[in-house]
Amino acid sequence: EFYILAFLARRVKTKNGKPAESIVPVPKGNTIFANCFDYFGKNRVEIFKQIRRMARTAAGESYIQYRLGKATYNVIDARNAEFILNHPNLTTKGFVYNFLHPFLKTGVLTSNECKWHTRRTMLTRTFHFNILNQFQDIFITESLKFVDQFNGLNSFNVWLSDPIAKFTLNSICETAMGVKLDEMAETGDRYRESFYLIDECFVRRVTNPLYWGDFWYHLLAAHGYCAALKMVHDFSSDIIAKRRILLEEELEYRRATQEADDDLCVPRGKPFAMLDTLICAEKDGLIDHSGICEEVDTLMFEGYDSPYIGLTFALLNMSFYGKHQDICYREIQDHIDDDLSNLNVTQLGKLKYLDYFLKETMRLYPSIPLMCRETIQATELFNGLILPKRSQINIHVFDIHRNPKYWDNPNEFHPERFLPENSQDRHTYAFIPFSAGQRNCLGQKYAMQQMKTLMVVVLKKFRILPAMEPQSIIFQMGINLRTKNKMQVKFVRRK
Numbered sequence: 476e477f478y479i480l481a482f483l484a485r486r487v488k489t490k491n492g493k494p495a496e497s498i499v500p501v502p503k504g505n506t507i508f509a510n511c512f513d514y515f516g517k518n519r520v521e522i523f524k525q526i527r528r529m530a531r532t533a534a535g536e537s538y539i540q541y542r543l544g545k546a547t548y549n550v551i552d553a554r555n556a557e558f559i560l561n562h563p564n565l566t567t568k569g570f571v572y573n574f575l576h577p578f579l580k581t582g583v584l585t586s587n588e589c590k591w592h593t594r595r596t597m598l599t600r601t602f603h604f605n606i607l608n609q610f611q612d613i614f615i616t617e618s619l620k621f622v623d624q625f626n627g628l629n630s631f632n633v634w635l636s637d638p639i640a641k642f643t644l645n646s647i648c649e650t651a652m653g654v655k656l657d658e659m660a661e662t663g664d665r666y667r668e669s670f671y672l673i674d675e676c677f678v679r680r681v682t683n684p685l686y687w688g689d690f691w692y693h694l695l696a697a698h699g700y701c702a703a704l705k706m707v708h709d710f711s712s713d714i715i716a717k718r719r720i721l722l723e724e725e726l727e728y729r730r731a732t733q734e735a736d737d738d739l740c741v742p743r744g745k746p747f748a749m750l751d752t753l754i755c756a757e758k759d760g761l762i763d764h765s766g767i768c769e770e771v772d773t774l775m776f777e778g779y780d781s782p783y784i785g786l787t788f789a790l791l792n793m794s795f796y797g798k799h800q801d802i803c804y805r806e807i808q809d810h811i812d813d814d815l816s817n818l819n820v821t822q823l824g825k826l827k828y829l830d831y832f833l834k835e836t837m838r839l840y841p842s843i844p845l846m847c848r849e850t851i852q853a854t855e856l857f858n859g860l861i862l863p864k865r866s867q868i869n870i871h872v873f874d875i876h877r878n879p880k881y882w883d884n885p886n887e888f889h890p891e892r893f894l895p896e897n898s899q900d901r902h903t904y905a906f907i908p909f910s911a912g913q914r915n916c917l918g919q920k921y922a923m924q925q926m927k928t929l930m931v932v933v934l935k936k937f938r939i940l941p942a943m944e945p946q947s948i949i950f951q952m953g954i955n956l957r958t959k960n961k962m963q964v965k966f967v968r969r970k
């Protein structure tokens with residue numbers, strides 16, 4: 476019934492009563508305490524490598540581990556991912572998301588059950604394509620700022636982290652929050668620094684069971700954590716306060732010019748920020764100030780960090796794969812005017828090869844390499860495994876995306892994999908960078924539109940050449956996909 480040495484972890488059973496080992500691999504841990512201390516003493520790079528090694532050893536089959544009182548089902552195949560992501564009782568996030576609560580509290584990403592459902596419904600309409608269309612001008616302006624910072628330079632190396640982080644942070648602040656970050660540039664820099672510190676502390680906590688409780692964590696591992704939290708929360712509070720003033724001014728104006736059937740909380744004329752929906756919901760008593768803060772922190776985190784990773788690897792891949800870059804460039808020249816006057820959502824939809832290029836980038840480098848769920852009751856899976864209550868399910872997107880069952884030469888970069896004729900026989904859940912099912916990414920369309928816009932503007936101005944080797948990328952464990960080293964490319968201005 477229990478795996479005693481794994482601190483009383485309930486064992487995974489099977490429908491036919493045979494041991495779980497008869498269905499999936501159950502690798503032994505490094506000590507007699509099952510897998511409890513498998514990551515103990517390892518740094519972030521080693522942990523990342525070890526998880527990949529586990530996937531290789533399990534030969535593409537999902538596998539079970541027992542860690543500190545919990546069975547963990549590690550999903551690295553598409554069939555299991557499909558079953559779990561669509562299971563109505565498997566929408567509860569895993570216990571590691573609790574370690575994000577000091578940062579995001581229980582916003583839509585980290586909350587469960589009723590609260591999650593209400594918030595998800597509230598936010599979904601803010602991602603309507605009419606609203607996304609309105610954001611296009613902001614994406615173009617921010618993309619132009621990105622390239623204009625290199626005015627006067629013709630051939631130069633660029634460290635990607637700073638300019639891309641500025642681009643994604645400015646974009647999310649202006650689109651979702653309706654606040655321009657330009658006059659808060661210094662605060663933006665501090666937000667990013669604090670964010671990285673929170674990320675480090677999160678990994679330290681997740682990977683060492685000693686820090687799962689608050690006492691030892693705060694005593695030994697949370698240096699600078701509280702100050703970093705205060706900084707990011709102050710930053711979002713500032714943004715909310717600014718937007719409240721701007722929205723009130725706008726509504727005041729509309730009240731003065733109101734027509735009889737004008738709903739003040741429906742956007743008219745000026746771009747409507749996502750935050751406005753929350754402020755209006757507050758007026759209707761559907762959310763309070765602390766709820767707004769949770770959602771703003773969540774949208775800032777998701778909207779800033781995930782596209783940042785996507786764009787970093789997209790530009791890097793452009794530099795590594797010149798032939799593919801040329802195809803993207805020719806396609807862009809065919810569909811988008813040089814003055815960008817037709818750089819709209821319709822034209823972006825015509826850039827098919829750029830779409831395959833970005834998808835192949837997200838296959839190899841998914842911004843969120845791991846998602847976790849928890850069973851709220853004993854749950855039988857399609858393969859006959861019965862996961863006990865409170866089991867953890869780790870969906871390793873990184874390993875699913877490189878599972879040789881679905882991908883030939885999985886470590887190679889081939890955007891053509893996503894041509895319709897090459898994808899039709901592939902399992903749909905072999906590619907899930909935005910997750911899938913009820914808890915899929917709310918910002919998927921936003922992110923694709925934003926990433927494509929920047930790629931168009933950059934490629935029109937610059938040819939991108941390599942400034943480092945693909946083999947020199949060193950991944951490390953983080954909330955999202957992280958590298959130990961900084962990424963660099965060379966820009967050469969096009970004539």
Ligand code: HEM
Pocket residue numbers: 583584585595651773774777778779781782785841842843845846847907908909910913914915916917918919921922
């Ligand atoms: C390349 C960019 C992006 C990628 C790869 C991505 C990926 C994902 C993934 C995998 C999840 C599921 C996480 C989990 O279950 O733990 C998720 C959730 C979410 N994403 Fe994104 N995301 C991206 C951009 C964005 C943007 C730009 C926004 C908002 C502006 C956003 C908002 C959200 C929200 C609110 C959730 C939580 C949904 C829920 O739990 O119901 N994402 N994203």
